Amino acid sequence: MHSVSILAQAGSGVAEDIQVVPLDAIWNQITSLSWFEAVLAVSFGVVYLLYGWRIFRILVIICFGLIGMYLGMGAGQMAGSRLWGGIIGLALFAAVSAPLMKWCVCILGAGAGGVLTGGLWYACGLPQMYLWAGAAVGLVAGGMISFIVLKAAVMLFTSLGGSVITVAGMLRLLDLYEKTTEPVTNHIETLLREQNWFLPAVLIIPTIVGIVAQNKFIKHADKWDF
Numbered sequence: 001m002h003s004v005s006i007l008a009q010a011g012s013g014v015a016e017d018i019q020v021v022p023l024d025a026i027w028n029q030i031t032s033l034s035w036f037e038a039v040l041a042v043s044f045g046v047v048y049l050l051y052g053w054r055i056f057r058i059l060v061i062i063c064f065g066l067i068g069m070y071l072g073m074g075a076g077q078m079a080g081s082r083l084w085g086g087i088i089g090l091a092l093f094a095a096v097s098a099p100l101m102k103w104c105v106c107i108l109g110a111g112a113g114g115v116l117t118g119g120l121w122y123a124c125g126l127p128q129m130y131l132w133a134g135a136a137v138g139l140v141a142g143g144m145i146s147f148i149v150l151k152a153a154v155m156l157f158t159s160l161g162g163s164v165i166t167v168a169g170m171l172r173l174l175d176l177y178e179k180t181t182e183p184v185t186n187h188i189e190t191l192l193r194e195q196n197w198f199l200p201a202v203l204i205i206p207t208i209v210g211i212v213a214q215n216k217f218i219k220h221a222d223k224w225d226f
Helices: 002-012 023-031 035-054 056-079 082-097 101-123 128-148 150-178 187-194 198-219
Strands: none
Touching (some): 023 150, 035 056, 035 150, 035 198, 101 150, 128 150, 150 198
């Protein structure tokens, strides 16, 4: 009870004023898409969402390559060359992920679990400065499930990845449509910035749909195995 009261006090105090979720960066990434890029994102995202289990090995290599590029650019900046740091990081992480595929899948599954529970924490309006606590629950749970059932990890991270790409494209298309109306509206941006439930909802619902659909497809696939 004591810990609950502390959390409640934090939620009603300074903690609620601390913005941890980078809404500006998220919205800037969405609005940087052209209409053609948004359509491509929706098209590829749906395939990723529903059939990611068929191409998960390639997706794992791409994901870890991007992680390596990001880390490499940070290290390269300190060494004097972001470009070469990014290239070396991308090549290194992509090369390592192939022989360590099962471990990489578990890491991505755990990360997806952390994103989902962190999203639920944010959607419930809980203090953002403790967002890591909500994410940690999903990280541990997702990691445990991934190590026990690797197929679950594949479905989890591919469904979430497909959901992110699809939703980004859809939100951009809706935003572009709003720009053509008279008068011009900005309902999508307002929902994203002012309603905590909106962003987690539009990501989690397609993720659940993807997991259910992939589970059904895998059961009917001939000799599909990890």
